[in-house]
Amino acid sequence: MTTERRTEHIPSGRSRTHPLAPPAWLLAGLRPGSAPVPWAAAARAGIAMAVPLAVGFALDEPEYGALVSMGALAGVFGDTADAYRMRVLNIAVPQAFGAVGVAVGTLVYGQGWLAVAVLTLVALVSGMVSSIGTVASVSGLLLLLNAVVGAGLPMPRPWWTAPLLLTAGGLFVLLLTLLAWPLRGRQPERAAVAATYRALADALEACGGPQAVYDERRRDVTQALNQAYDLVLGRRARVHGRSPSLVRMLAQLNVLIPIAEAAPAAHLRGRPLAAEIPAAVRELAAAVEEGRTGTPALALPAPHTPSERAIDSALRHAAAIVHLAEPDPYNVDDRLGRPAALRVRARHGVRDMMLSEASWRYGLRLALCIGLAQSLVSLVEVERSYWVALTVTFVLKPDFGSVFSRAVLRALGTAAGLVLAAAVLAEVPRGWWDVPVMMVLAALIPVFSAKGYAFQTAAITPVILLLSDQLNHEGFDLILPRLLDSLIGCAIVLVAGYLLWPESWHTRIGDRLADAVDDAARYVERAFAPVADDAELRAARQSRLQARRRIYRDLSGVRSEFQRALTEPPPTGDRAAAWWPLVVAVERIVDATTAARVRVNHGAGPPAAGEVERIARELRELAERVRSDRMPIRVDTPPEPAEAGVLAPVHHELAAARAIADPS
Template sequence: MATRPSRGLHWGALFRVDPGRPAIGTGLRVAAAITVPLAIGLGAGHLTMGAAISLGALNVAMVDSGGPERTRVAVLSTATVVNAGVFALGIVAAHTLGLAVPLMFAVAFAGGLLTVYGRVASIVGFVTTVVYTLGLGFPPGQLTAPEALWLALVGGAWAMILALGLWPLRPYAAAQNAVAACYVAVGRMVAGACAPGTSAATTGRASRSARDALGTAHATLRATRFGRDGESAPGRILAALTESAGVLLEVSEGLAEDLIDRGRLGSTATLVREVGEHMGRSLRSVGSAVRAGGPSDLTSTEAAVSDLSEVVGKLRAEVSRGAGDATELAALRPVISSFRHLMNEAGEAAALAAGLHGGALGPSARRLVEPAGAVVDGTRRRGRADPWVVLTRNLTFDSVAFRHALRYATVTAIGVLLFLGLDLPKGYWVALTIAVILKPFAGITLQRTLLRIGGTILGALLAVAITASVRSDWGTVLVMVPLAIVGFSLQPFNYGLWVIFFTPLVILTTEVAHPGQWTLAGWRIADTLIGAALALAGSYLLWPESSRPTARRELVTAVTANRAYFCAVMRRYVWPGPTTEGLGGPHRAAALAADNVEADLQQLLGERPRGGDLVARYWRLVGSNRGVYGALTALESHLRTFTGRHRLPGLPELCHGLDAALGDLASALGADRPPAPLPALDAALAAVRDHLAEVELARAGERAAVPAGPGGRPADTDCTPLVEELRDESLVAVEAERLVRRVTAMHSALAGG
């Protein structure tokens, strides 16, 4: 996969703001969280206590990243308690070098390893590390450990009141609107393509409009996710919804092509138009559900597709007797297949939209958005991963999270040893700088280092200017309001500008009660430079990683692991003796590889916030890889009820082709070359579809031939061989089709299509 050369880093990046609307609400909320306790403390004559409460509120406010209220309550409550504990621990440990250093290692290692549980947990881990260093650096003798504990708890509670009651956070609102627009555009395209008299030019314009909406959704979601150290549930759901919209658009374009020669449909053209209208309305309702919540209306579309399927089944029976129109049947087959694809994908999108607004995700939707570790050895625990299993799976040097946690802990501990051992003035800024800028990959660490150094120097000078010109404590508190509003409003768009405003904010908060401390601003700059040097040394010397080569290497590993998992699962369907025994190893390997490649995507977004061809391709590859993994977990679960007494024609050939395709994709990624043409997957997939259609038709005939039972209902025929065959083969056919779509999407992304 060819990549464009990096344009390098330059100091202009310090002031460059990426497109987007500033998060003014977040800035106002943080400003209130910090300044209100300071003002109360100042008025009550206990400014030190007010400063401790403000620090507690600031650190808890930084953890809030939006999402369902129940999740936010749990996260903010946990952060409040944990941060209060480590702040008090830092106050106690600051007096003993032998205690402060190992505790720093333990806190930082735990904080770094929390990235295995997703974005929210990674933020909690990062803020916990920062709070401990602030405890180490808090002016000695000002607070006892119990005082620090309860003051930080009060600050966290104040931040929770603001976040949950007064200032609800909606960081994904712009992304929701952009993704919703995709479904609306695709819905209009489907309805237009099925309407009589629609020209190819009109359909083409609708297709381009939908593709533009999809591109906007990708760009908006990239901007939303940029700068985040991990991924949250809303982010994963929106990413899955965007990928689903892409699949819907591709299927809709195929449907439009099948409907170009509308005259071949004969008497069913009206029914096709009605199904298209229902499908369009359903997709638009999914868009509304993504944007604002509420149910998606799929019922009428399901009935319309079912009616069309029944018509196709009758026509197939007539053609088999020599009485029907074979031309009409040939024209209808791809159309009904496309409608079924659209219906299945719309159902998954509707479930995802419900989950985005706090509803329950169905099993199929959960497979698309849960971290790969959510299914271990084929066992699903209430839809969530066993935390202990996820943790132990990552306690290996093969895990990106483990290597980063060990590096993070080692370098921060060295920073604490240095500043306490040498008694550096304001030396806690050494460890604070390391905690903020050290990232899993060398490239993003270098970028953060340069922005951190430049921002800290300018921010420290700004703090000097403020404290030199503002002589009253009340004036200092008032100046902190615009600093917080501007800094946190711009944080999603430029890390350097955020540091410029965040630095004086922390200086003024920690030392507003200690006049004269601002004269040590020069030491802060020196400590920042020392911390930056240690962070860079650790990044390049301790298990160095750069996200670009690592991204490709991890993706090769993920595709290879999925291929091995695919072979292990599918041989149970092709040969007798279905069993899940022996699938644990391939499953775990594929899960770990999927975790790592998702982490690499997040880091690549950080290194290339403006996106570009590399990020767009990698996004599609990672999303499709996740889809392959999800399909395989469904097929593994189905093995528990699969009898193995029925053979699905075309499946062996399809498995052989998919195996060859996955192998070539891994090879092409590793060799940085275009992939070879795909094997003939469509022919094998058509054989699977045709056989399943024949079984469905035979089952319909079986039900029709059974005399009516009591009450006029058909007698029970739920235990016949045809029923058993449908139960065996229906899910296999659906997931096989999904595998083909995902592998085709990976091939297209790698080939530059």
Template sequence: MIRGGLAAGPLLLAGVLAGRTPLGVLAAIAAMLAGINDRPGGRRVSVKRLGVPAAAGALGLLVGTGAGQGLAAVPLTLALTGLGLLAGGISAVGPVASAAGTQLLVGAALGAGMPAAESGGQRALAFLAGAGWLLALRLALPTPGSLAGDFRFDGERAAVAEVYDAVAALLGAVGGPRATARRAALTAALDHAQDALAGPRLRRYASSGAERRLHAQYTAALPLAEAATALFWAGEPVSARAAEGPRRLAAAVRGNTGTGPLPAPSRSVPALRALDDALLRAAETFDRTDGAQQRPLARRRGAKGAVRAALGVGGREYGLRVALCFGASAAIAQALHHTRWYGQHQHWYWLPATAVFLVKPDLGPLASRVLCRAAGTVFGALVFAGLAAVLPRPAGLIALVAVCGALVPVATRHFAAQTAVVTVLVLALVMAGGEPQASVSRIGETLLACALVLVVGHLPMPGERGGGVRARLGAAGGAAHAYLVHVLGESGDRAERWVLRREAYRTLAEARTAIAVAAAELPALARHTAGTGAVADTLERLVDTTTACAVHLDDTGRLTPRHIGQLHQALKELETQGVEVPLPAAA
């Protein structure tokens, strides 16, 4: 909230004082969009999370300005449609790519639909300056409460500590009704920590002792998570003493201290012996003054994988829908541009920019996000209409932009609330830029965009519907197979095993998220992904069993009939569900 309050409002003020209000408005919009992408976590990873979308937005402004100035209505619409196809495919690669695709199209809509005296290059630089200002605040300002230690790594430290807390919570829940939810929470904590440690310079050979120590502490948590998962698979409750060690490790990470004595769990079964061994190794890691250099334990999607995702079934389907929505909304907006319906509000960028946000599946089910967008826009526009009648100009508008910028981080918890705050902020920026009050027209444009996206979202597309969900399930099945082959091959490379295990659980979590969103759609869309939840359940059981096999093989060198039977049962179920995960010859 502090960063948000210091971003958009001051940038707009700087533009007004410099006599370059339009550029100040663009810088404030860039800061607002960067604020939407700003999330808790490590500072270093925020460079990618905020910087890549901002660069895409600046590129969109540059392209949109050139196209808007040099093309007639029909060629411009075709160009924007093609850009929508490209951005939609890119958005299927991952969260950062999705944000980049969104800002690329928003920037293009603003550049093409917001006439101004500035060149495309000036606009792009102003946009980058606005996003860069918020990123600089993100890197420089300490998190409240972190001033006592090295605040540069407070986000990374908190993320690693959450992993140990999640291990302790799973151990405490083993054999009970909440065990499955705790195992899922452990996966989420590991994913978050992996992302937090993936920023610049947090790589194989980190640049400082603090970084190396954090990376080593994260690595030390992986065998603990593996042992806890094996205990979860066995289903036998463990003593409260077993969870006390990971809790003390979590406190040591947060306080950047040593661990002190750790209570040893019982060593009665292989998984408990593995847990005890992992605690001992973790204690040794924590007691070192400097973390040892670590080999990377996170596989990243390379250029080939990104291209495959963008050109795959999910990328093509999403790209077509984005292209249709973006192109059709731009065409409709330009057609209405010269009608009385627009009146004196002649900038048509709002309609395509709204459609871009609405068509994004990672913001929730289609019907839900359409309703939230409509409700949030109506509420925000009415609030702004009341405030605009009493606020002085431009000082009151600048103050309103600052307040809304501070509220953006809170409002991102719900799409309707985020829409309401962003609507007030954007309307204030538009008025500060010299336009008249535009609440009524923005409500009408938003409702039109909602109707358009609902129609396009339910249109049949070439190929199989639900392709994005099935593509993620396919990736999860491939990762599960690679993990299974490695474990049954009895390779001694535990670091590689942990990499494969992380990949298996991470891709499975991504598939489950996509399945949950698809299942919440209206029946006309939800029916296309029916049954995928059962496939995810079976894959999850297979990966859990593979983890239990790994721990048991480490201890005894052989598998029990229960392990083998569970593997065969999961693989047989997957075969009947249409997912091919071959059983390695070693089984």
């Protein structure tokens, strides 16, 4: 082991720059993402929002067309899933919440302080609902957004007209989304499984090479596995009985796990694998994507070491399963367990929401900001005041990133969007010309959303202004009030939603990382737990696999929290950056444990008596140290342990982690 393996790039973006240059945390938010252009989503968005507007003009009811387009805009927000069944949930469920929201807002339109009280209560419910999960988060967002719009804009009468029109727009997006379902019903799941094989091939190709490259490829495998299991198991939870196609995809995913387990052992050898091995995995990816069956033809080199034997055995078994037309439906385990029925998960989600301190805290935080925004515009004359509360809602959304940076990026994105909106409102005649303009602007929303929050805001702003103009007919006079309202909303969030809540200034990485270290201790114990017979061996292996997958999921969550914290201004972002080496160290401890288990399975000697217990005890001590310390101190050259045997790499990585957490 060399100290060169311990050198790790910390993606904090906090390098020394010119004194007048913008801060790194702001530049991180303004740097466009590298995601590919979602052409299909862009086309759907353009059609879904332009067609209702055209129908409204044709029927001489432009207000109705604008409301349907607003509902379509909400559907465009929810059209983010890959699997078609998930798209139904992601679009349809939030539409129902949005319909309730606009109905409530319409009923309190022009009611003064009653509207303030009702919107504050809706904000509390919206914030709490958002904590349940992804679909609930979008649902809570639409509940509050539509309530604010209904309370701030004159809606057609009777009261049920606006909910009906908005829902029609969302259902139109859903219809466009599902047009390809008969032809591509299982394609998203199959493509996700194939992508996992390709990610694993890249990781095998990186074995024996630079540590940083291998770590990145292994994380790509974890992300691909998470996505594929989520898609396949999520669909299986809604299928009664055993679906042969889903069983086959689940079996193809499961046989990847032994190869992924053997990869760390191969990497620790320090020599690249034969090129035929990653090439064979890529060939299996093509077979998965094309649905090929038959007899596989593998040309693999003869294995010599325990890690090579492990990969060879796992790869040959994977090839047999991939090409098998009908795997045994009762011999396929779910690794992470089959998800509970949707109604059961919903019931548990509501129960957890009501009992969660974090859920109540976020709900109260959002309610406070919305209450202040609505109180302000009730006391001070602000034109079209609904925009203030809309800004608060978008900025304070919990799963969009840092509150502080979002407030700043929202102001910048709104300013950029208003420049485009000003050009449209000043130069484009109102009427039928709005239809092609809307088609272009709406198509930009999915494209810009993939680039970052500021870009998404810049794309959405002119669309909302154009639709609002169909309802209030203010034209160019909308521009400056909207900028002022956005700045007011951002200021409310920064004060009442950020500065008044000390938890906003601290990162949760330490606590979440400590939980992952505790899980790693349990994983070490499970990996080398004694077994009495074959049945216990199978149960122990499955338990170990589940534990390992959960650790990597937890660490993925830590990484997401880390990236969010880096967009915070100092000192929060700097504190988060200090945790990075320890995140990497914990991942390597899990990898080294897996590699040791693979070596033992293929001929290496078992650990010495008491060695496993000692490692688990040291990991739990490390977890306690992480919980008690405010911030780790990074060191570049950890001590080399003198341990020998199959667990020597684990001792090395554990010593490195302990040195990072407490170099004294």
